[in-house]
Amino acid sequence: MLVHVNGRLVEEAEARVSVFDRGFLFGDGIFESMRAVSGSVFRLEPHLGRLRNSASIIGLTLPSPPRAIGVAVRETLARNGLRDARVRVTVTRGPGRPGEYVEAPGPSTMVIAASPFTGLDPAFYEKGVEAAIPRRRQVPREALDPAIKSISRLSAVLARREARDRGAFEAILLDGEGNLTEGTASNLFLVQGGTLLTPPAPQEGLPGVTREAVIGLAREAGLPVAERRLPEGALASAEEAFLTNTSWEVLPVTRVNGRAVGQGRPGRVTALLLDRYRDLVRRECGRG
Ligand SMILES: Cc1ncc(COP(=O)(O)O)c(C=O)c1O
Known part of the structure; x- marks a missing residue:
């Protein structure tokens, strides 16, 4: 599968974020899980609205406007040939340092990963x-x-x-x-x-x-x-x-x-x- 990492679609095996990413160090980030059916994301706008709201409450700057994130979600699905899928958008406050809870804002990290939808039994x-x-x-x-x-x-x-x-x-x-x-x-x-x-x-x-x-x-x-x-x-x-x-x-x-x-x-x-x-x-x- 191709994974969207900071604006680029890369093979899953090559998809990387820093070991010092604040998501990894502190759980300092937000996410959305969405579902695509027949190639369309169900209620994409409310999901993007909730992502924007989560970002706003924690003072995190999204790497791009929600509309552009929506385009990246669709691109991730299309490039993977997925029509019925789960898509997760994860955004963190970006690279940091252990122990530095608060620091000058750097670029945030965004990963968009999709996989075939397998519902429950x-x-x-x-x-x-x-x-x-x-x-x-x-x-x-x-x-x-x-x-x-x-x-x-x-x-x-x-x-x-x-x-x-x-x-x-x-x-x-x-x-x-x-x-x-x-x-x-x-x-x-x-x-x-x-x-x-x-x-x-x-x-x-x-x-x-x-x-x-x-x-x-x-x-x-x-x-x-x-x-x-x-x-x-x-x-x-x-x-x-x-x-x-x-x-x-x-x-x-x-x-x-x-x-x-x-x-x-x-x-x-x-x-x-x-x-x-x-x-x-x-x-x-x-x-x-
Ligand atoms: C804590 C919590 N509550 C509720 C939900 C249900 O949200 P949604 O219907 O948007 O998937 C989720 C989804 O993962 C969740 O993590």
Whole structure:
């Protein structure tokens, strides 16, 4: 695969950034993961808007305007002959030095890498997945604004490891007050009394592009949607739960911490939204 590194497409084996890059030294950077279907990137503009917002919050200068980054994303896909793909854009504050937390801004580093899209095993959608609520909480928003799609992912990695050790696929993180926030790489939805509930973003989690699309689809389908704080106990009274992100789409969660959610199988609302979401992606990306 060809990888876009600081404006040049190079063979993956030749793709390099400095060992002193601030992304490597400090996790000082941001990213976006997108999906291309039939050669078009689903909701490219919102992804680029979120990248610009992440950059602005952390005071990072993007190496080029978002529109030019969009062109580079398309070029990376086209030159690799990829039509159904995952694309990751990573931007860091560029080369640095160990121990120098703050320094004069240099050129940022940007890497755009694409790979064929391989969705989850269909059995995950038929049976649903198990999630765990790990002991490790979400990084407090006072420390790291959840609106930043940051490459500093250590707390997410550790939470996911804990979930995996308990046989779960994803970790659902609580905030300091014990409210449900989001997954380590996904947004959380519950269905309760026929209403779709999700914690508010960006207060409690990343404003997911999939989340936004699913909220729109639910409203179109006439489902009431409430974005509000949800205590951990809301899971026990939920009829359904699901997670959303660019690659998992709408993924049913049928068990949390070993306990069934609702009937312990993917629910009707989840199935409807998964169906409509897949249809939306196909329509927007020009296939059907
Ligand atoms: C912490 C977190 N929340 C939510 C999401 C879902 O975002 P999106 O739907 O834009 O993929 C992600 C995506 O990776 C994430 O990392």
